[in-house]
Amino acid sequence: MTERSGSTPDIRIAPLTPANRALVAALRLAPDQMDFVAGNAASLREARSDHDARPRAIMAGDRVVGFLMYEAPSDDDEARIYRFMIDRASQGKGYGKAALREVLREIGGLGHIRHVSICYEPENEAARQLYRAAGFVEEGLDEDGEMIADLALPASMGDQ
Numbered sequence: 001m002t003e004r005s006g007s008t009p010d011i012r013i014a015p016l017t018p019a020n021r022a023l024v025a026a027l028r029l030a031p032d033q034m035d036f037v038a039g040n041a042a043s044l045r046e047a048r049s050d051h052d053a054r055p056r057a058i059m060a061g062d063r064v065v066g067f068l069m070y071e072a073p074s075d076d077d078e079a080r081i082y083r084f085m086i087d088r089a090s091q092g093k094g095y096g097k098a099a100l101r102e103v104l105r106e107i108g109g110l111g112h113i114r115h116v117s118i119c120y121e122p123e124n125e126a127a128r129q130l131y132r133a134a135g136f137v138e139e140g141l142d143e144d145g146e147m148i149a150d151l152a153l154p155a156s157m158g159d160q
């Protein structure tokens with residue numbers, strides 16, 4: 001891990017705009033991480049035709065450093081985070097942890113969500129550690145061999 005500072009990084013999540021779309025599409029992973037998540041350009045195309053998709057740019061100050069996407073259908077109490085990445089040049093600085101906190105706060109604020117699920121390749125140790133530290137509990141492999149983990153939101157979260 002590099003450049004870790006003791007302070008919480010200034011991380012927020014922002015909706016996609018014409019201005020940040022190309023910057024999100026240009027984010028890159030290390031070669032050995034490319035199988036862990038779909039490319040951002042493909043995810044953004046997918047989001048255009050999926051009205052439930054909520055794509056978000058991860059911002060460190062005014063820099064785009066990552067991307068995530070989730071869905072939280074209004075007729076369900078479960079949200080699903082299905083894309084999550086930090087650009088390779090910005091990994092290991094606490095941005096992923098801070099962005100996860102931000103998206104969980106946003107999801108909690110929707111008011112109707114009680115559970116959040118996430119899935120990752122079983123060999124993705126960074127993802128496992130990140131999600132476990134946030135309280136996600138592994139539930140087992142799905143039919144595609146991906147690990148599913150679930151987080152029960154505190155009841156008070158929707159009131160924040």
Ligand SMILES: CC(C)(COP(=O)(O)OP(=O)(O)OC[C@H]1O[C@@H](n2cnc3c(N)ncnc32)[C@H](O)[C@@H]1OP(=O)(O)O)[C@@H](O)C(=O)NCCC(=O)NCCS
Pocket residue numbers: 001029033036037082083084085086087090091092093094095096097098119120121124125126127129130133
């Ligand atoms: C997983 C990912 C989002 C983490 O983002 P990040 O900004 O590098 O993570 P952070 O610096 O906030 O670290 C948060 C925690 O993740 C874990 N972690 C991060 N990198 C790790 C690594 N290389 N090995 C093991 N654990 C790691 C640690 O538990 C860390 O907490 P700690 O430093 O207090 O121990 C990032 O590595 C990434 O984009 N990976 C490729 C895409 C991917 O796998 N996405 C998830 C698919 S669901």
